[in-house]
Amino acid sequence: MRIPCSPGILLMIVCAGSPVLLARQNPTLQGHPEDYVRADIEYGARVFTEQCAACHGETGDGVAGVNLRSGKFKNAxxxxxxxxxxxxxxxxxxxxxxTLTPSELTGLIAYLRNMNTFDRGSSMAGDSTRGRTIFDGKGACLSCHRVNNVGSRKAPDLSDIGANRSAGSLERSLRDPSRQMFPINRPVHIVTRDGKVINGRRLNEDTFTIQLADEEGRLISVSRADLREYRVSTTSTMPSYEKELSAQELADVVSFLLSLKGQ
Ligand code: HEC
Ligand code: HEC
Structure with missing residues (x-):
């Protein structure tokens, strides 16, 4: 049974689930600088300049009575x-x-929590034009991925990846694809009852069928009743770009990916 909250001492004991008290118990809810990923903070700084600085100023104290830089908020x-x-x-x-995308919001929160210590001068802000050149050229991303109807279907279409994934998680995808891989994207190996071998990427599964994209990117649906073997791997077939690209180049590619928000 839940006891209704009332002021006074009872509040301290009974309403331990209230946001304020919870924040005191769990420091991560308060927002500590070490909880935020650098790539998110940098992206947030850019979004802030574009959408918020006109009123709040680059230093966060442009609105009378509001100091965003303090990292503490009257209303939150x-x-x-x-x-x-x-x-x-x-x-x-x-x-x-x-109205902001989840990536923009994640970035803004990370930036607001770190505004007082974030040094724009030392920032390795990515450049999306340079990122595009790497994406099309030395990164050879289009040999597996597809963007706005160009490229291969072997790997997920990235046309709107920038609206859905935070800067930090995109960076992890490039450095350590297997760790960041979503279960739905896992590589699958199938042998059917009549001996046909299919390797590909899992797209969807239900009680009776498995849908996947094969190595040529063709969409295939296999009935579970027809399976002799079905293996799902947790190792991504995407190479890590951790050593392949410099930190600046990785930031550039992340910046390009963040600019992909569908059409
Ligand atoms: C058109 C002007 C304007 C823009 C643009 C704007 N703000 Fe504000 N913001 C204000 C005003 C005015 C207040 C104070 C409201 C009040 O006092 O009730 C405020 C308050 C806030 C607060 C609450 C501060 C507190 O101490 O509780 C936050 C957080 C905030 N803004 C964040 C943002 C962010 C992030 C953006 C960009 C996405 C943004 N604002 C864009 C005018 C603006
Ligand atoms: C050899 C093929 C291959 C190449 C080359 C490749 N990828 Fe991938 N990528 C994949 C596969 C397969 C997945 C899905 C499995 C996973 O998430 O690891 C993936 C996943 C991703 C994801 C996560 C997508 C999601 O929906 O979660 C991103 C972001 C990504 N790749 C970006 C890139 C970028 C940027 C490059 C070039 C610098 C690149 N990839 C090069 C095969 C590739």
Whole structure:
């Protein structure tokens, strides 16, 4: 049974699930600099300049009575609350509601939590034009991936990857693809009852069928009843670019990926 919350001492004991107290117990909800990924902070800094600095200023103190740089907010304690503040805005007080992609929001939160220590001068901000050149050229990403109807179907279509994945997780995908791989993308090896071997990438599974993209990128549906062997691997077939590309080049490619938001 839940005991209703009431002020006073009871609140301290009974309402331990309330956001403020929870934040005190769990430091990660307060937002500590070490909890945020550098790539997210850098992306957030860019989004802030584009969407927020006109009112709040680059230093975060452009609105009277609001100091974003302090990392403490009157209207939000936890990160989820901060998200709500940003997406709802304060229309009556002059801040519009913002429609942002999950990647942009993740970046903004990471940046707001680290605004006081983030040094733009030492930032390795990625350049999406340079990133595109690496993507098309030395990275040979299109030999497996597809963007806006160009490239191969062997690997996931990346046309809207920038809207869905945070800067930090994109960087991890490039450095350590297997660790970052989503279960749905796992490589599969199938042998059918009549001896046919199919290798490919898992797209979907239900009770009766498995859908996959084979090595040529063709979409295939196999009935479970027809399987002799079915193996799912947790090792990605994507190479790691950790050594292949410099830190600056990786930042450039991440910047290009973040610019892909569908059409
Ligand atoms: C058109 C001007 C304007 C823009 C653009 C704007 N804000 Fe604001 N923001 C305000 C005003 C005004 C307030 C103070 C509202 C109040 O006092 O009730 C505010 C308040 C806030 C607060 C609450 C501060 C606190 O201490 O609780 C946060 C967080 C915030 N803004 C973040 C952002 C972010 C992030 C962006 C960009 C996505 C942004 N704002 C864009 C005008 C703006
Ligand atoms: C040899 C083929 C191959 C090459 C080359 C390759 N990838 Fe991948 N990539 C894959 C496969 C297969 C997956 C799906 C499995 C996984 O997530 O690791 C993937 C996944 C990804 C993902 C995650 C997609 C998602 O939906 O989660 C990103 C981002 C990505 N690749 C970016 C790149 C970039 C950028 C390059 C070039 C610098 C590149 N890849 C080169 C095969 C490749």
């Amino acid at each position: 304690v936890t990160d989820p609350q901060l998200r709500t503040v940003i997406t709802t805005g304060f229309p009556a007080a002059g801040m519009p509601a913002f």
